[in-house]
Amino acid sequence: MENTFLEFIINLIVLVPIVILLIVISLKLSKGSLNKLSSGSYVKVLERLNLNKDICIYVIKIGKVGYVIVSSNNNTQVIKELDENEINEIVKLKKEKNDSAYLNQLNFSKLLNNKLTREKDNGHIKSDFK
Template identity: 45%
Template sequence: MDKTLIEYWINIIIIVPIIVSLIIISLRLSRKSIETLNIGSYTQVIERFNMTKDTTLYVIRTGKTGCVLVSSAHHTEVIKELSEEDVNEIINAKKEKRASISLSAVSEINFKEILNNNFKGKRKDGYNKRNFI
């Protein structure tokens, strides 16, 4: 085999998982730091949704109440006032969505078993792949 091909495979096997893990760690740390900045403030932007290039929909919490407003480059308008229950319901739904997207399922995968089966040539039914060639 060519030396550059071996170096290429070593880079893929070693460096790519390191880069992916660093990306995951940085995303988790940045999310935690942003949440800690917003916790103590009186006004929080709970949700932000871009409707068009210039128009954005915001759900804002001020104290115990909140509001939904639309903002564009030249105009900002309050669409609806929200009660404390509505604001808490939106926050809880957002937390549930974030929890369902978490990467906890990745930790349940047995990578060692997958790698051993692929390198040894074993199939899930117990037969060896090389017996059929």
């Protein structure tokens, strides 16, 4: 009984991180391929917002014109037509948001790395954690 339980725990400790790593890798690869697939497309979905499980709002760019569309299970309706300037503003804001999120992630990684490193001070190891 103890042997099988110990084997189960060891398998769990080894296999769970491997599965999580494979999930992360597959998500990163699929995101890159989806972005490449839609990058040359004439129709692009710029934003998508779920209002509830049945209703979504989309901002779609078709050529130089954009549309705000509400979609439900039974109906799809154009709410507003966007001109080229409004579309460019949305794309610019989305890019700034993505860039700032990436920079925040880098800053957090750098801060975490600095906190986890240890320095030698007069022959003793000093940790930054207090």
